[in-house]
Structures are given as structure tokens and as C-alpha cells.
Amino acid sequence: MTENESLQRQLTYVDEIPETLSLHVPVQGSLKLALAAFKPLHDTTVTVEVEEGGSFEGAFADFSRSKYHFTLKVYLHGKAPNCDWHLAAIAAEDDQKLFETSVYHEKESSLGLMANYGICENESKLTFSGVSEIQKGAKKTHTRQVAKIIVFDPKSDGQASPILKIGENDVEASHAAVVGRLSEEHLFYLESRGVDETMAKRLITLGYLKPIEAYFSDPKIVEQIDNAIEGGI
């Protein structure tokens, strides 16, 4: 293995996700982590430590039927590291899923992006809890959280709580959280073009979930995700 190769790692777990994952991204290194779940999961904690100039790209496609708690903690230790996290989850039947995702900006010029998308159906519960913490000294940091959940049924419960903790000036921090039924306005727009309600809902939902596929390079996994999305909606 060359020095360059050791700096660039790619890890993929399908269903067999360890209960604890501790990962380290060295100076100027990069790590791509891709998780996909189609079978019931246990509680899982992923910790990622990113050094100066390092890059962490993580994605989780969760289509399991589970009751579990997923925790992600990303520590951006050095100067100018970045984190790009994307989650797509479906909660159905009596699933109880809690995703706690946190990014800690410790030094200046770091970039943290978290995007959590989900749909919940039947009597399931789906919770996104995100914390972006900009610590003292982390000037010129940019952090953003997006948490969006479509709630399909009256008995399903979706909650999104993005939290920004800002301990420094001269930073950019933003969040967007939406939990609710499909937008009537969006449905009307699509239906006014001849697309029936079922297809319109399907197109909008696909728009929420399909972008996760871009994080997976193995076409077989992409096909599995495709099938899970089709089956889930």
C-alpha cells in the first residue's frame, strides 16, 4: 500500500454494521464511509476524528425494520477539515428510530454539512437530533444542517431538532428542519400536469430518498437501495 492509498480510505458496510465504529482521518487524508441497512439493526455508535485538512464523507441508507438508536459523532480537530454526512431513512410499521448526529468544529476554517432525510409511515417513530457545535477558536467555520421528514400516516410520528451551538464569531451556521405531510402545493403542481396523486406522492418521496444513491459506488448496493425505496413507498 502506498502512502497515498493509506490516506484515502473507503469503507462500506451492508447490514453487518458493528455496534461501535471508531475511525480516524489523518492529516490531509480522506475517508468515505457508506452504510446500508436492510435487516433489523442494533444500537450503533460511529465516532470519526478528522485531522487538519482531512475529509470525511459519510452516508447511511437505512431501510431496516428496527427499534434502535444510531449515534454519529464527528470531531473536526485540525484546521480546514470537512465533514459531509447524508442520511436517508424509512421508518415503517412499529419502527422506533432515533438518529443523533453531531459535528464538533474545534479549529478554524472547517466545513460541516449534515443532511438527514426520512419518511415515516404506519405507527412508526423517526427522530433526527442533530448538533453542530462551533467551539471557541473555530473562526471562519461553515456548518449547515438539514433535517426533513415526511409523515405519511396520522399514527406515525416524525421529529427533527437541529441544534446549533456557537461559541465563536465570524462563522456561518444555518439549519433547515421540516416535518410534515406532503406539501399540498407540490402535489397540486404535479397533478396539474396529468400525474395522478399516487405517482405524484411517489415522485416527491423519491426526491427525498434517491440522492443517497450517489454515495454508493457498487451498482448492486444501489439496486438494493432502489428496491428498498420502491418497496418502502
Place this chain on the structure above:
Amino acid sequence: MSKLSIKNLHVAVKGKEILRGVDLDVAEGETLALLGPNGHGKSTLLAAIMGNPAYQVTEGSIFLDGQDLLALSPDKRSLAGIFLAMQYPSEIPGLNSADFLKAAMNAHSAKPLSLFQFYNALQSAYEAMGIPFEMSKRNLNEGFSGGEKKRNEMLQMRLLQPKIALLDEIDSGLDVDAMGVVAKAIEQEQARGAGFLVVSHYARLYNMIKPTRAAVLINGRIAVNGGVDLIEKIDTQGYEWIKRELGIEVEKITDEAMNTVSIGACATRVAVNHDGK
């Protein structure tokens, strides 16, 4: 020949009556310019014809070729031949434009289009509307400029080829060049025989697309039906003459009080003096 026929239409929004008995006909091959002061019901009329669930029809009828549109959902109205180019087209996050257009075109086709047919039609429509084909890969209307959204509406009209197209301020937000592109798209559909109900405040668009007649909607009713000279008269004189010549008082529309909103705790800031006061 297809004909959209509206009789005694009453429409309410959130319990407030906006349309109070509209009578109007639009046939294939004709272009009706619909004018009127802001807030008097032009957009409401178009939305009600298309079947927007936010607009409740409380009385009256809308028929297209003898088919009761009020009994149909918006998608069925589209399939029957109605198209609405919206004033504020929705941005749909994550929905790829090409995927959406394919779904819409397939809904209008007896059998699904082949990939070759679809891409040929798509490419030709993007080219005609002066929109880079790469934009078909972008999310529907997301991040589009005002002008791009309006051209995208016209692109959809071109692909779906309606019998009657309803255009709600299609010229707002367009520069001169884009206005020319939109006018040309309308002219092509006119030449195909489509009928148009066009809402605009400006004579410039009407000069380009040459309506066959005009109507003025005031106080929720059609106050005047006439020839295209009405457009120039309103463009130069406004609506004052309506009261003078027809004795119709133009109601002043005031904005409703804003809804009470709450902002999240994260958007609030509390300042506390160090001495505790």
C-alpha cells in the same frame, strides 16, 4: 372544436368569497385576454379551473366539451386538455426535471414513450425554449430564476399540448428576449389550434400574441366583454373609466391581517444585563 364553458362560478378561499358569479367561454383557436385590478379574482379563476384544492367552488359549473370538470381531480382535468402555467411555479426538492416530465408525458400518452421518443421530444422542447438541456437534470424549478421558471412552464405546455391553456402572468419576471421566446411558444400553440385564457397586466405580451377578444374581471365578476381595444384602453387609462361609463364601483382590496406565526426558539435571542436587570 373544444370549448371551455364557465357558468355562474362562485369560488371561496379560506371561507372568503372571491368569485361571485363568473360567466366565460373560451374555445379552441381563440385567445382571450383577461384583465382586471389586482385581487379581483383572475388568478383564483385560473386556479379553480385547474382544480386547486385550496379554492372551493361553492356554486356554478365548469365544462369542457360537455365534461364536468368540477367532478374531476386536477390530473384528470389535465388529461382532459387543460393546462395552467402558474404565476409562482412550485420548487420540488429532489425531483429531477426529466423524471417529472417523463411521468407527465407518459400520463398523457396511450402507451409509455420509448426512451428515444422521450429524449427527442425533450431536446427539441428545451431548444425551442432556449433552455440549456443540462437543466433537465436539475431538480424541478429548484434554484431556477423567475424567467427560467416561466420558460419551464412554457416548455411543459409545449410537451403536453393542451386544448385550452391558462396562463397566469406568464410575462412577469421576463426580460425582453425571454418575453419573445415565450410569445413564440404561445404563437406555435395558437397555430396548432389551442385556446388560451391569458392573464397579464401588460399590453406588451398581448401585442405579441394578438388575443382575439378581451374580458375584464372586477369585484369577482366579468364586468366587460369586448374586443382587443379594451387592452389598449386599460393600458392607457387604467380602470377609472369602468365606474364612469358602466357605474361599477371598483372595490378596494386590502390585505388581510397577517397570520400569527411563531418562530423557533433557535431564532430568538435574549439579552440580559450583567447586573441582572
